[in-house]
Amino acid sequence: MTRLLPVLALLLVGALPSWVAAAPQPPGAPAAETVQPQNVSARVEPRQVRIGDPFLYEVVITHPKEHRYELVLPKETGDFEVLDQTRQRKDGPDSATTTIGVRMSAFSLGLVQVPALTFDVATPDGPKKFSLPGREVEVTSTLPPDADGQGADLFDYQPPQEVPIRSWRLVLAVLGTLAAGLLAWALYRWWKNRPKHVVVVPQQPLDVRTRKALDALKAEDLPARGHAKDFYFRLSEIVRGYLGERYGFEALECTSSELMASLRRLPTPGLPEDALMRFVSESDMVKYARAESSPESCRDALAFGYALIDKTYVPPPPQAPANAAAPHVQ
CATH class of the missing domain: 2.60.40.10 (Immunoglobulins)
Incomplete structure (x- = not known):
């Protein structure tokens, strides 16, 4: 077994x-x-x-x-x-x-x-x-027996073919794009030509603007922080800007000698020429010759700036209002 x-x-x-x-x-x-x-x-x-x-x-x-x-x-x-x-x-x-x-x-x-x-x-x-x-x-095969004679290859599997179908989609898309472009162009023209409400702020008088600049320089207290050179650069620009606008010449681009020569050729009533000459010389020494300047000298130079405004600024004559009535002539 x-x-x-x-x-x-x-x-x-x-x-x-x-x-x-x-x-x-x-x-x-x-x-x-x-x-x-x-x-x-x-x-x-x-x-x-x-x-x-x-x-x-x-x-x-x-x-x-x-x-x-x-x-x-x-x-x-x-x-x-x-x-x-x-x-x-x-x-x-x-x-x-x-x-x-x-x-x-x-x-x-x-x-x-x-x-x-x-x-x-x-x-x-x-x-x-x-x-x-x-x-x-x-x-x-899916073809009938007489496929060769009858051309029945159309009944067999065919690759995907593109079939044209009438559609207005492309035309509508083009028209929509043109309409959007025209609307954007119209909005741009309207925005560019719209009435602009510009608020014109009247410029403050020269003496007020100059005093504000001197006040801002004084508040920074540059000499006490060891920046006497920066102090004289800033003060010289303020004084030159005031003189140029007050007497109508380009004072910021002038050398010291050109500045004094220009002022001598202009009518400058009340201008303290000697004090201005001392200020210009002292400023040049500190700015370019690295001369030392005490806080007291800086304080006196700033006081000269205020005194220059008091002695030379003349307020412009008041302008008559535009809608004032013309004098009646008989």
Whole structure:
């Protein structure tokens, strides 16, 4: 009896279909960790299908109840396209049956072989693999038998073609763009030519502006902070700006000698020429010769600025109002 057991095992293995016993492993799967189900059947329905039409590839696997089969869809399907898959399991007293259906479509004419399927198998001993080779399916053309004579190639699959459709969308888009441009141009012209309400602030008198500049310089207290040179630069600009506007010449661009020469050629009633000459000389010494200046000297120079305004500024004569009535002449 013990001698008959190996012979019976060989007979059982030989009774299995050859495509089950010699199922190839998918690329990348390990040679070990494989499992064989108790029974496998596969069918293609229909066996003959037109190119591009779907067909069903159904696999029925009988296996122990403690095993679970899950299909792993192939990454490379060649001339086939996988549309969807279904899975059903039915448990019996001693075994279970798992039915897996894969809907595909083929895009190659003639007898073509469905890609091999790989299954992940969960077993009590750990995860394993099972591979099933594909079955053949006959793929026929969608053209009728007399396609060559009737020119029926129009009924076959065609690449996408451009079909002209009459539409006013482009015309309306162009008109809308032109209308928007005209509206923007009209708004720009209106904004550019709109009445501008400019508030004209009358300029303050020369003496007021000059005193404010002297007050601001005094508030900074530059000599006390060791900036006597900056103080004399600022004070000289204020005094020269006042003289130039008061007597009508460009005083800021004149040298010291040109400044005094210009003032001597102009009528300058009340101008303290000697004091102005001393101020100009002292300013030049501090600004350009790096002479030292005490806070008292700076205070006296600032006082000269105020005194210069008091002695030389003459308020302009009042202007008659524009709407004043003209004198009546008899």
